[in-house]
Amino acid sequence: MANSLLAARTPPARLREARRRFLDTGDVGDDDVAPALTRSWRRSRDFGLAPVGRFSGAPHASAAQLARALEQQQEFVAHARPVMEFLFDQTRDTDNMVILADAQGMLLHALGDADFVDRAQRVALRPGASWHEQWRGTNAIGTALAEGAPVVVHGSEHYLERNAFLTCTAAPIADPAGRLLGVLDISGDQRGYHRHTLALVRSAARIIEHRLFDTRHAAGLRLRLHAQREGLGTVTEGLLALSEDGWVIGANGVARAMLALTPGSIGRSTLERVLPLDLQTLAGWSRSPDAVHELRREDGSVLWLRVEGGRGVPAPRPPVAPPPAVDDALAPLDTGDAAMQAAIGRARRVLDKPIALLLQGESGVGKELFARAVHKSGARRDAPFVAVNCAALPENLIEAELFGYRPGAFTGAAREGAPGRIREAHGGTLFLDEIGDMPTALQTRLLRVLQEREVTPLGGGRPQAVDFRLICATHHDLRAAIEAGRFREDLYYRLNGLALQLPPLRRRSDQPALVAGMLQELLPGRAVRLASDVALAFGRHRWPGNLRQLHNALATACALLDDDEHEIGWAHLSDDLAEDLRERPPAREAADDAVDLRSQSERTVRQVLQACAGNLSEAARRLGISRNTLYRKMRELRLR
Numbered sequence: 001m002a003n004s005l006l007a008a009r010t011p012p013a014r015l016r017e018a019r020r021r022f023l024d025t026g027d028v029g030d031d032d033v034a035p036a037l038t039r040s041w042r043r044s045r046d047f048g049l050a051p052v053g054r055f056s057g058a059p060h061a062s063a064a065q066l067a068r069a070l071e072q073q074q075e076f077v078a079h080a081r082p083v084m085e086f087l088f089d090q091t092r093d094t095d096n097m098v099i100l101a102d103a104q105g106m107l108l109h110a111l112g113d114a115d116f117v118d119r120a121q122r123v124a125l126r127p128g129a130s131w132h133e134q135w136r137g138t139n140a141i142g143t144a145l146a147e148g149a150p151v152v153v154h155g156s157e158h159y160l161e162r163n164a165f166l167t168c169t170a171a172p173i174a175d176p177a178g179r180l181l182g183v184l185d186i187s188g189d190q191r192g193y194h195r196h197t198l199a200l201v202r203s204a205a206r207i208i209e210h211r212l213f214d215t216r217h218a219a220g221l222r223l224r225l226h227a228q229r230e231g232l233g234t235v236t237e238g239l240l241a242l243s244e245d246g247w248v249i250g251a252n253g254v255a256r257a258m259l260a261l262t263p264g265s266i267g268r269s270t271l272e273r274v275l276p277l278d279l280q281t282l283a284g285w286s287r288s289p290d291a292v293h294e295l296r297r298e299d300g301s302v303l304w305l306r307v308e309g310g311r312g313v314p315a316p317r318p319p320v321a322p323p324p325a326v327d328d329a330l331a332p333l334d335t336g337d338a339a340m341q342a343a344i345g346r347a348r349r350v351l352d353k354p355i356a357l358l359l360q361g362e363s364g365v366g367k368e369l370f371a372r373a374v375h376k377s378g379a380r381r382d383a384p385f386v387a388v389n390c391a392a393l394p395e396n397l398i399e400a401e402l403f404g405y406r407p408g409a410f411t412g413a414a415r416e417g418a419p420g421r422i423r424e425a426h427g428g429t430l431f432l433d434e435i436g437d438m439p440t441a442l443q444t445r446l447l448r449v450l451q452e453r454e455v456t457p458l459g460g461g462r463p464q465a466v467d468f469r470l471i472c473a474t475h476h477d478l479r480a481a482i483e484a485g486r487f488r489e490d491l492y493y494r495l496n497g498l499a500l501q502l503p504p505l506r507r508r509s510d511q512p513a514l515v516a517g518m519l520q521e522l523l524p525g526r527a528v529r530l531a532s533d534v535a536l537a538f539g540r541h542r543w544p545g546n547l548r549q550l551h552n553a554l555a556t557a558c559a560l561l562d563d564d565e566h567e568i569g570w571a572h573l574s575d576d577l578a579e580d581l582r583e584r585p586p587a588r589e590a591a592d593d594a595v596d597l598r599s600q601s602e603r604t605v606r607q608v609l610q611a612c613a614g615n616l617s618e619a620a621r622r623l624g625i626s627r628n629t630l631y632r633k634m635r636e637l638r639l640r
């Protein structure tokens with residue numbers, strides 16, 4: 001349902017009165033004001049924004065930052081552009097702009113009527129500007145993101161008075177795994193408001209979601225669903241993608257609503273769980289892709305569906321050709337999860353460039369494996385890959401291990417000396433794991449090596465030139481370590497040419513594919529799979545040890561499997577894992593999200609405080625919050 005914040009529902013005089021009362025007392029005092037509008041005004045107030053008077057400013061991406069954002073969201077923007085052009089054609093000469101923003105509210109692309117663009121420029125409706133509510137208060141882009149639903153924000157519903165000349169309509173766009181990608185918006189002069197704009201923007205957002213879905217799942221088994229037979233093939237149909245063994249691996253917004261799927265359940269639910277249909281029947285239906293089938297659900301309602309793709313059925317041509325498959329050492333790590341795909345795509349772009357990579361992620365997510373794959377995919381692949389775990393070595397040995405030593409440099413040193421791991425990596429890649437655990441004295445030496453590209457062994461001697469690609473990994477928050485004085489800030493910037501975040505297993509949408517890959521590697525040539533109840537329990541589990549834990553669990557199960565067995569059941573699992581799996585973790589997603597939000601907020605506050613060299617008034621201004629709110633946040637985050 002759209003959250004219409006429309007003034008049309010609240011007469012202008014009542015809205016003005018409600019706004020005045022809200023600004024005076026913090027309460028709208030009018031039941032006719034849409035709850036979504038009240039929520040958004042409250043958020044705007046809590047961000048410390050001043051509704052009238054001088055605009056306190058908002059971040060604007062540099063040309064390079066915008067180019068990087070566009071590159072990262074290439075697929076999203078490519079699918080949105082033609083739809084935006086169509087929309088622009090529909091609204092041409094009506095003083096309007098069509099705008100695409102990312103999930104943080106940054107404008108990525110805009111098309112507009114020249115006359116209106118001039119006025120819009122003054123409020124920064126141009127690519128690179130941020131329209132997150134944090135900076136601009138109630139506005140269609142920021143509010144659609146905050147509410148996760150289509151909205152119209154008209155005239156003085158905007159929190160900032162300077163935006164009251166606008167009428168804006170926006171709808172969020174999600175990827176096939178249900179993750180928010182951004183927002184499509186039409187903004188224009190409020191005098192030209194047209195009630196049909198909301199329907200137009202919602203349909204356009206759905207078309208973009210459809211295009212993304214069809215491209216992402218072009219080669220797989222797809223279901224088109226609708227409550228009415230005639231609805232199939234329209235933008236109101238539900239779309240579901242299935243893996244060959246029956247896991248739901250994608251669903252558009254309509255299908256998610258229809259089947260009560262949360263984004264977190266994609267990759268973790270089987271076909272049988274969401275529809276009264278088994279895989280065998282479906283496989284039969286997929287042989288006649290034009291046939292329409294009727295399905296009666298448990299509650300008596302009827303769904304019509306069409307099955308496309310899958311084995312033996314040629315998939316229809318995708319509307320836009322998917323990017324060519326790359327056959328490098330990183331390719332096997334791409335088993336379909338969007339966050340992994342993004343990390344792999346970004347790593348590929350810097351493969352042979354002198355840019356240090358910083359891999360971040362929980363223990364066991366595969367950081368070292370990723371680093372090895374980066375090395376093997378680049379031009380240095382035949383030179384050494386040298387891995388040093390900074391946490392595993394005693395402090396007094398790391399120095400000798402890394403930098404090498406001359407004969408007799410210290411008691412217990414090898415007689416002939418040692419070149420050190422850094423020199424061993426010459427020509428190849430140096431991988432420093434757990435870099436956050438490196439003692440500060442050694443951080444200074446490492447920084448010097450990185451700056452001067454030469455190493456001086458312990459015990460003296462001539463510096464030796466070294467040339468290596470640097471990849472570091474950590475599961476610590478290095479920014480927090482900098483704040484705490486445990487990590488050198490200058491070194492951090494040297495290591496962090498490009499930071500890549502590898503997702504924890506519980507957040508990955510490709511668990512079935514990962515399991516299948518690991519089983520193939522553990523028992524090559526044997527078609528072993530998980531029993532369906534074990535697979536479901538795996539899908540629900542938190543996996544605190546991530547891929548390492550999953551791999552160990554499967555290795556144990558394979559060892560316990562008889563030669564003639566093909567299914568891993570409860571009996572093949574270690575007792576403690578089976579016990580953990582049987583316990584359903586309560587409200588896991590919500591708890592995770594709360595932690596994520598907290599760390600995101602912590603990061604932003606830290607960054608801004610750092611950028612303002614501790615000047616709290618300036619930091620509060622840049623964060624768009626009052627000094628008191630900043631004090632409170634700092635206390636909550638234990639920053640003071």
Ligand SMILES: Nc1ncnc2c1ncn2[C@@H]1O[C@H](COP(=O)(O)OP(=O)(O)OP(=O)(O)O)[C@@H](O)[C@H]1O
Nearest residue numbers: 333362363364365366367368369370518547548551
């Ligand atoms: N894509 C994958 N396919 C199969 N197994 C994997 C994959 N990624 C990781 N693993 C398994 O997980 C183990 C841990 O991976 P890795 O050492 O790369 O993680 P890490 O993030 O560097 O861990 P830590 O932070 O503890 O050093 C590997 O030994 C391997 O068994």
